[in-house]
Amino acid sequence: MLVLLSLLLIAHGASSSIRCSAIPNYESTDMISLLDFKRAITKDTRRALRSWNASIPYCQWEGVMCSLRHLTRVTELNISDLGLAGTLSPSLGNLTFLKILDLSNNNFTGELPPLNRLHRLQLLLLRNNSLQGMIRDTLANCSNLELLDLSSNLLVGEIPLALANCSNLEWLDLSSNLLVGEIPRNIGFLSNLLFVYLGHNHLTGSIPDEIGLLRNLLDLFLAGNGRLSGGIPPSVLNLSSLVVLDLGNNMLEGALPSNIGDMLPNLKWLELDYNKFEGHIPASLGNIPGLRRLGLSFNNFIGQLPYLECLRASLLVARLPGARDPSSSSSSPVPKAADRRLIDLRLPLEPAVTGDSHERLDKPTDFRRAITEDPTQALRSWNASIPHCQWEGVNCSRTHPGRVTVLDIGGKGLAGTLSPSLGNLTFLKRLDLHNNNFTGELPPLNRLHRLQELWLQNNSLQGMIPDNLANWSNLEVLALSSNLLVGEIPRNIGFLSNLFLVDLGDNHLTGSIPDEIGLLRNLLDLFLDGNGRLSGGIPPSVLNLSSLVVLDLGNNMLEGALPSNIGDMLPNLKWLELDYNKFEGHIPASLGNISGLRTLGLSFNNFIGQLP
CATH class of the missing domain: 3.80.10.10 (Ribonuclease Inhibitor)
Structure with a gap:
């Protein structure tokens, strides 16, 4: 059963939205709102919005699409990747028939406008701008929202509890911002979530047990927060569909669940490096047939590296102390990873040195x-x-x-x-x-x-x-x-x-x-x-x-x-x-x-x- 199925253009190419080619050009609320939005744009070097003028019906403006049933109502505004700069006018909140709003990959600044009236909104993409302030009323009326991407901005404050109102949300990306506080426990109410990206913020506290309620989850990315603590909650093992689990660069600790490889059989990417995990590396990791990426370096594991022969040879597990360097004068071969003694896993995998041993130690100063x-x-x-x-x-x-x-x-x-x-x-x-x-x-x-x-x-x-x-x-x-x-x-x-x-x-x-x-x-x-x-x-x-x-x-x-x-x-x-x-x-x-x-x-x- 498909969870997120875009409208299919089949049987004569029918669609819920179509460009308006014969719409009278009179001043509707939507046109006024679009013009207000344009006035807040201070830079349009590519003249991407040159069609936004009174001589052209606004349903034919660049990036604008209107409803087929409600002919003057804007259902999509997509002006991503156009190098636009300015602030986001509050008038966006008046486009109440809007289903798709995509302003990503521009240079917008200022705070998020109130979008709580956009109850039809399904896709909200504002990634890779310089938006500031807190996520406030944006999520107040989001029951139809399926994709929320605010990543790569300068947003501050905590992840709002109102996120739980987005009951149909399937894609959540708030990564690469300046968010603080804990991951809200009510994230577990969002049972349709497939992708959760909250990495590269300043989040603290533990990973909530409620994350294990997201049984459809495919990707969970919490890396790079630096201060997430505690262990991996046992409930994570309920996420049997998980493909990506990246918890690297935090302060997580404790032992890994011994049955992690049996309970998460669909993992392709598992990154746990730069934490404080300890104990033995679970042998069950060798039971994950499709694992392509394994990062365990810079932790405090002990014991032996278990048999991982079924995994790709290029897995980034670690270079283990005591393993013989290929450049050594000894003729003994380098042991296979499965045979190496494990003192700790704080050293990243290091290739052998080749070439001139007197090559100078380059510094990235010219880059600076x-x-x-x-x-x-x-x-x-x-x-x-x-x-x-x-x-x-x-x-x-x-x-x-x-x-x-x-x-x-x-x-x-x-x-x-x-x-x-x-x-x-x-x-x-x-x-x-x-x-x-x-x-x-x-x-x-x-x-x-x-x-x-x-x-x-x-x-x-x-x-x-x-x-x-x-x-x-x-x-x-x-x-x-x-x-x-x-x-x-x-x-x-x-x-x-x-x-x-x-x-x-x-x-x-x-x-x-x-x-x-x-x-x-x-x-x-x-x-x-x-x-x-x-x-x-x-x-x-x-x-x-x-x-x-x-x-x-x-x-x-x-x-x-x-x-x-x-x-x-x-x-x-x-x-x-x-x-x-x-x-x-x-x-x-x-x-x-x-x-x-x-x-x-x-x-x-x-x-x-x-x-x-």
Whole structure:
């Protein structure tokens, strides 16, 4: 049974909303409200709202859609990714027929306007702006809300108790803000929740037992709050559908449940690093057949690493003290992870050193000089009086002192360009600069052959995706969404066989989806949505990605018929979004064979026939 099913454009392309081409242009309440909203916009460098004038019926304005039944009432306002700046006018609260409000990926500031009158609202997306203040009346009348995304802003205060009013909510993303306080216990009332992202705030207290009432939950992301404490509540083991559980970078403690692997058999991603967990690592983790990511480093585990042979060899468990280094003069082989003695798990997995041992210990100082704005003084520790391995967001190797392995300064509001000196950090495994205001082109990073994670989403980076991707043979995460990238998806992406997350959505990419994408047999999530001009069909090779959980190709110009056997070949899909394209033909009956499918978006295409 599908929980979130977008309206399907089938049988003559019927839809609940349509652009108004013959609506009289008189001053309705909605038009006045839209003009008030426009007046509060102070910057529109792309002239995206040039159609918002009295000579054009407002139902034909950019981003505006009106009801087919109530001809003058606005049902959708979608002006995301347009570089708009200003404040959000309270007049938005007068658009009482609004179902979709998407202002994400702009530069709006100020407080959230009161939206408590929008009782029809289903999708509210305000992510990646600079909105401030508290979440107040926004949630007062939200019984129809299905998706709430306020992530990557500057919101403060506590998560409001009124959240419990959103009884139909399926997607909750408040991550990367400045929220404080505890996770409300009444979150357990939101039984339809599929995705919960509350990470990278300043939340405190324990994880509430009531989280275990969310039996449909697929993703639970609480990482990076720093001060969440207590243990993993036993009720979490009730979440048998869980695919992602990320609790890293907190102060959680205690032993892991011994049966965690038996009770959470669908996990693909389990991150518990940078906490205070202790005791033995449960042997039951080896019973999770689809686990692709396991992070346990920087805790206080003891004993032996259990037999995890069924898991991928590249799992980020830890490099264990006492394991022989391949660069050692001894000829003894490095023991398999399952055979290594475990003293503690506070050391991250470290690859062997290759190349010139006299290579200088590079510091990210040139990178700092290319930053022109640091509004939160996030880099105040980046000075000569402090060792660079103690700078904010910098981690260094324990086995090769001075060599930077992690540069993580995402969500700091930084502006500037990316210095080519980043390419000198040859020991770098994780580069995370997401949710900043970096501009210019991607620097040459072809020397970063140890790189495993590249998080650059939600900036204003330009140019093309580098065509030397093949140098990143260890890459597992490629996140470049919500930038201004152009050109085609490089075909040699197929060489990156370790990738399990590819997020290239919300750019300006063109051309077709390369056949080589089907070589990424470990891929779990593929986001290519919102590029607008990706064309051609779904390549048959995509059906080789049997582990795929998320496939989002929406808002492009893709066409052709869907493969008739898509549901049989992609049995692990939870999220399939194909809306706002030019697909045609019949909707495959095999979609009904995907037992775990939770979200299906097929609207605004040219499908014919009946819904199977």
